[in-house]
Amino acid sequence: xxxxxxxxxxxxxxxxxxxxxxxxxxxxxVRPDFAVVDREAVRVIVxxxxxxxxxxxxxxxxxxxxxxxxQARQFLDAALVNSQQALGHSVIAPPEISGEQGRLLxxxxxLFNSVAxxxxxxxxxxxxxxxxxxxxxxxxxxxxxxxxxVRNLPGAEGADYALFxxxxxxxxxxxxxxxxxxxxxGGVGVQSGVHAGYAGLVDLKTGDIxxxxxxxxxxxxxxxxxxxxxxxxxxxxxxPLASPAxxxx
Amino acid sequence: MRPLRHLVAAGLCxxxxxxxxxxxxxxxxxxxxxxxxxxxxxxxxWRESDEIERAMVDSELVIRDPALNAFVRGVLCRIIGDxxxxxxxxxxxxxxxxxxxxxxxxxxxxxxxxxxxxxxxxELASVLGHEFAHFEQRHTLQGFKxxxxxxxxxxxxxxVGALAISLGSTNATYQYTDLRLNIYGGIARFERKxxxxxxxxxxxxxxxxxxxxxxxxxxxxxxxxxxxxxxxGRKRRSGRYDNVAFFASHPTNLQRADYxxxxxxxxxxxDFDGAANYRAALAPWRQTFLEDQLKLNDFGGxxxxxxxxxxxEQLTPDLLYARAELYRGRGHxxxxxxxxxxxxEAIEKDPALVAAWxxxxxxxxxxxxxxxxxxxxxxxxxxxxxxxxxxMLRSLIGA
Numbered sequence: 001x002x003x004x005x006x007x008x009x010x011x012x013x014x015x016x017x018x019x020x021x022x023x024x025x026x027x028x029x030v031r032p033d034f035a036v037v038d039r040e041a042v043r044v045i046v047x048x049x050x051x052x053x054x055x056x057x058x059x060x061x062x063x064x065x066x067x068x069x070x071q072a073r074q075f076l077d078a079a080l081v082n083s084q085q086a087l088g089h090s091v092i093a094p095p096e097i098s099g100e101q102g103r104l105l106x107x108x109x110x111l112f113n114s115v116a117x118x119x120x121x122x123x124x125x126x127x128x129x130x131x132x133x134x135x136x137x138x139x140x141x142x143x144x145x146x147x148x149x150v151r152n153l154p155g156a157e158g159a160d161y162a163l164f165x166x167x168x169x170x171x172x173x174x175x176x177x178x179x180x181x182x183x184x185x186g187g188v189g190v191q192s193g194v195h196a197g198y199a200g201l202v203d204l205k206t207g208d209i210x211x212x213x214x215x216x217x218x219x220x221x222x223x224x225x226x227x228x229x230x231x232x233x234x235x236x237x238x239x240p241l242a243s244p245a246x247x248x249x
Numbered sequence: 250m251r252p253l254r255h256l257v258a259a260g261l262c263x264x265x266x267x268x269x270x271x272x273x274x275x276x277x278x279x280x281x282x283x284x285x286x287x288x289x290x291x292x293x294x295w296r297e298s299d300e301i302e303r304a305m306v307d308s309e310l311v312i313r314d315p316a317l318n319a320f321v322r323g324v325l326c327r328i329i330g331d332x333x334x335x336x337x338x339x340x341x342x343x344x345x346x347x348x349x350x351x352x353x354x355x356x357x358x359x360x361x362x363x364x365x366x367x368x369x370x371x372e373l374a375s376v377l378g379h380e381f382a383h384f385e386q387r388h389t390l391q392g393f394k395x396x397x398x399x400x401x402x403x404x405x406x407x408x409v410g411a412l413a414i415s416l417g418s419t420n421a422t423y424q425y426t427d428l429r430l431n432i433y434g435g436i437a438r439f440e441r442k443x444x445x446x447x448x449x450x451x452x453x454x455x456x457x458x459x460x461x462x463x464x465x466x467x468x469x470x471x472x473x474x475x476x477x478x479x480x481x482g483r484k485r486r487s488g489r490y491d492n493v494a495f496f497a498s499h500p501t502n503l504q505r506a507d508y509x510x511x512x513x514x515x516x517x518x519x520d521f522d523g524a525a526n527y528r529a530a531l532a533p534w535r536q537t538f539l540e541d542q543l544k545l546n547d548f549g550g551x552x553x554x555x556x557x558x559x560x561x562e563q564l565t566p567d568l569l570y571a572r573a574e575l576y577r578g579r580g581h582x583x584x585x586x587x588x589x590x591x592x593x594e595a596i597e598k599d600p601a602l603v604a605a606w607x608x609x610x611x612x613x614x615x616x617x618x619x620x621x622x623x624x625x626x627x628x629x630x631x632x633x634x635x636x637x638x639x640x641m642l643r644s645l646i647g648a
Contacts, residue, residue, distance in 0.1 A: 052300075054293060057397045057400065057401055058400075058401035058404050058405065059397065059399070059400025059401040059402070059403055059404040060400065060404065061396065061397050061400050063290065063293060063397070064293035064294060064296055064297040065289060065292075065293045065296075066286075066289070066292040066293050066295065066296035067289075067292075069296055102306070102307040103307045103308070103309055105307065106304060106307035106308060106309070107309060175401060179404055179405065179408055182408050182409075182412070183408045183411065185412060186408055186409075186411040186412035187411065188407075188408065188411045190404075190408070
């Protein structure tokens, strides 16, 4: 990781001399043929979310923080259960997983992350879109799948959908914020903090990705219960299993 | 993570001070027992490593063969002792490059490519000892703090430079560039110093356990030779080993080899190599690791590895087969011509090496020796009728 940190350091220095552009940073999509028959009876299994919380040093380096990670995990889990219960869904915790099953889940989590990254990079946001995905956007197409092998995931037999969550937070340190103010005086933009996340819903019968919501500038301080609740509501914005009434709220 | 090697040539005269004080270098510091991370930085780094390890536990990359794991761990425990060894979780990963790495929380990764290249326990011990020394000396934390301090300063320099320019200073850009290069050069130098320290302590463990000390420098000479051969095979200039890249985080391999062999002359050390043990432990895996190496499409490097593993003796059947596959893989007409006798010799020495019939058959067909080629492929299919490409092979022989 030596080189990674060095590269980060260099990138940090670059950020401090390049202006930060403000673009649309949020996007979600639902598979067009997605339809739920009975919203109340839905069972959603939630595999261990990827949560990364730390501080951003003056130079832009990520400083991992153990306590913040623990708090964020605890608060986000609670917020998720609350929000799903409000929708009338049952949230299923995955069974105790080890051995072969753990390796299978590990592979599918990695697959979901790769596919979600592709959706975000090549279909959602301006800059690196593929021509074919631009066409999909025009035709309101959203067609991505992990394949029917998801049926074999541990706990899949007792659930209808799997929900995957990822959040990354780098809180700007005091030094970073002071730097930002001084940089603004000099006419350069310095970004303080990184707050990104995405959520995805996978059909456990077909493996199709039914919905993805990605946000590169999320709100809500995940280190506090209220902030975590706000973050969760942003992650689950446009959640397709929400009843029309709940969505209107 | 502490990567062991970059083939990027690196270095500076940093070997000299540690060699000069070699007398003290060989005392192994006292061990404080089960260590828990202190302070928010270290606790954060450990937590980050814990997350990576969680994924590693369930990773398909990990080789879980109990015998191989017990052997590698046994070598590590022999040099650092059971108490220190207890703080390490060791994972052998299926990855053909020459590397091993140590994480802040005591997770050690050992690539299969490293195991393939080592010839004896002593060589393996020198690398494992080096990696553990990074952990004992808490290099991940110190390196992180050093990088952070450097990048903080660089960020301020950038902003102050920009302010100065906006206020009309003309030469601020140059001054800023100079300062920034100084800072990043300093970070790289600090990391090279850590590499040197880890090498010295790792070497002390090894000598302490009675392994032949000069094995440590053998490893780095082999790395250089392989890089040279690899570059030659690819028609490229090889890296230089006597000079320093400004941003290199590791000393040059030549420097490592040199000061390690200087140190080897100073300690009494042992003369235990453990070559026979090593060969026996790797035997069930060497064929697989050789196949992984072949897929790297590195003709020169792979050929060097095969020669080095043979150690001046006649090639063993698995090495004969690997070299035959290497030639057939490059596939010039002369390569196919060279591969054929190698396959034949491999089969002669080890009739159980069925895969050699396949390579022999394909090489014969492609050099126009149709009847012999078809016969060889038939023999292969008799032994492995259900192999993945059996239908294609049958179509080749018209069966």
